[in-house]
Amino acid sequence: MKIIVNGTATEVRSETLATVLAELGYGDAKVATAVNEGFVPAAARDVALAPGDRVEIVAPRQGG
Amino acid sequence: MRLYGIDIASRLMLGTAQYPSPDVLAEAFRRSGAGIATVSVRREAGGERAGATFWDLVRDLGVTLLPNTAGCHSAREAVTTAQMARELFDTSWIKLEVIGHADTLQPDPFGLLEAARILVEEGFNVFPYTTEDVVLADRLLSAGCEVLMPWGAPIGTGLGLTNVYGLRTLRAQFPEVPMVVDAGLGLPSQAAMAMEMGFDAVLLNTAVAKAGDPAAMAEGFARAVEAGRLAYQADPMEPRDMAAPSTPVIGKAFLT
Numbered sequence: 148m149k150i151i152v153n154g155t156a157t158e159v160r161s162e163t164l165a166t167v168l169a170e171l172g173y174g175d176a177k178v179a180t181a182v183n184e185g186f187v188p189a190a191a192r193d194v195a196l197a198p199g200d201r202v203e204i205v206a207p208r209q210g211g
Numbered sequence: 212m213r214l215y216g217i218d219i220a221s222r223l224m225l226g227t228a229q230y231p232s233p234d235v236l237a238e239a240f241r242r243s244g245a246g247i248a249t250v251s252v253r254r255e256a257g258g259e260r261a262g263a264t265f266w267d268l269v270r271d272l273g274v275t276l277l278p279n280t281a282g283c284h285s286a287r288e289a290v291t292t293a294q295m296a297r298e299l300f301d302t303s304w305i306k307l308e309v310i311g312h313a314d315t316l317q318p319d320p321f322g323l324l325e326a327a328r329i330l331v332e333e334g335f336n337v338f339p340y341t342t343e344d345v346v347l348a349d350r351l352l353s354a355g356c357e358v359l360m361p362w363g364a365p366i367g368t369g370l371g372l373t374n375v376y377g378l379r380t381l382r383a384q385f386p387e388v389p390m391v392v393d394a395g396l397g398l399p400s401q402a403a404m405a406m407e408m409g410f411d412a413v414l415l416n417t418a419v420a421k422a423g424d425p426a427a428m429a430e431g432f433a434r435a436v437e438a439g440r441l442a443y444q445a446d447p448m449e450p451r452d453m454a455a456p457s458t459p460v461i462g463k464a465f466l467t
Contacts (some may be wrong), residue, residue: 153254155444157299172257178258179252179295184287186294203254206262207269207299209225210279211366211416 148198164202165192178206212411214358214389215304215336217275222406223436224277224391225429226416233268239273248274248462249306249414251281252296261298271340271343277338279306284319284373287327293330305330306360306393308340320347324354331355342450343377345384352388359385360414363405367417369397372404382409397430399435406439408448413457 149158152171161167164180164187180187181203187194196202212219223246225245230236240248248269255262268278278296283289286309293305309326313413318341327337337356348359361381363371372378382390384399392405393414402413413436424430 153256164224164317173255176257176260177262177299178255179298181291181295184291184293186298188294188298190333202296204257205252205295205299205440207266208251208253208262209228209230210249210281211228211411 148196150199151201152201153202158184159196162195163192164194164196167190167196168204175202176206178204180204186188212389214338217277218279219246219275219412220244221436221442222412223402224249224393224412224414226421228416229271229420230425236327236420237268237272237434239419239429240274242426243419243433245429245433246274246331247277247414248272249277249416250278250300251280251300252292259406261420275304276300276324277303277304277306278302279340280308282309282310284322284430286322289326290329292453293326293335294333294351297335303334304336304338306338306340316367317365318342318362320344323347324350327351327356328354332366343374343381344378345381348381348385348388352385358389358391360391360395363392363401363413364395368395370395371397371401374407375404375408378405378410379408399431402432403435403439406436407442407445 159167161170185199212222213367217286221244223243223245226249242302246447278300280289280292283292289309307323311320319331329337330337338358338360339351339356341359364373389411391412391414392410396402396415397418405413419425419429
């Protein structure tokens with residue numbers, strides 16, 4: 148299915164947020180996630196995704 | 212200085228963005244003696260692992276981390292960003308930014324208050340980036356914020372304290388509330404002035420990171436913050452318009 152990952156249309160085979168993260172190479176990366184503008188805690192990533200879902204994947208960065 | 216139950220040794224807080232290199236950042240922090248570092252969350256690509264690298268860097272600084280919601284323009288966006296930051300940095304502290312104006316990056320008072328209410332409800336310790344507006348400050352305190360972070364000037368301008376009257380009024384209205392002047396400082400003298408006015412701390416980033424020698428500027432700010440705090444505690448003299456000789460008049464030799 149086609150979903151939006153960090154603003155980019157992306158074709159994925161996996162069906163849940165957790166398996167999509169693995170498929171896209173995040174593995175054990177230190178990231179946090181949101182789906183359709185709502186936070187999804189790490190413990191709740193078994194949630195199924197639907198075509199067109201907007202997934203945000205963020206990590207620690209410099210800030211002021 | 213005690214913020215949300217945590218004792219912080221230094222009254223200088225420093226951002227982690229825009230340094231020429233990670234080494235310069237670390238050296239600037241070392242010479243600043245800062246006790247708190249601000250950080251953010253940003254998009255990461257699969258396989259990138261930049262987040263882990265930065266996490267290792269800031270953890271080695273040995274300071275308390277204060278994640279921000281920089282760049283958020285709505286309460287909803289800021290709340291989701293705060294939730295992601297809490298998980299990533301393992302802290303309930305959040306520097307809440309909800310920006311309302313593109314050119315000045317002025318906080319959106321309505322979105323800020325809305326987001327603050329939600330985040331306090333969710334157990335966050337909110338550090339709202341706000342203006343010098345006393346009414347907004349009062350509402351933020353009522354919402355459960357225990358610290359306020361009024362701006363000195365728009366972010367990244369280096370203009371210093373552009374509304375001294377407003378900041379003085381804010382300080383006087385809420386004498387017991389910890390307040391951090393955040394943003395707009397460009398020089399140590401401006402930080403000293405904020406401290407002399409009784410603010411509890413200052414937070415800056417660009418002034419240090421964009422200086423020709425960030426580490427030296429960091430130390431300059433550290434000394435200014437200390438000097439300003441000492442001056443505040445020392446109860447400064449009242450200014451006056453007419454001169455008053457400091458050298459004794461009595462006993463001067465009569466030579467005319």
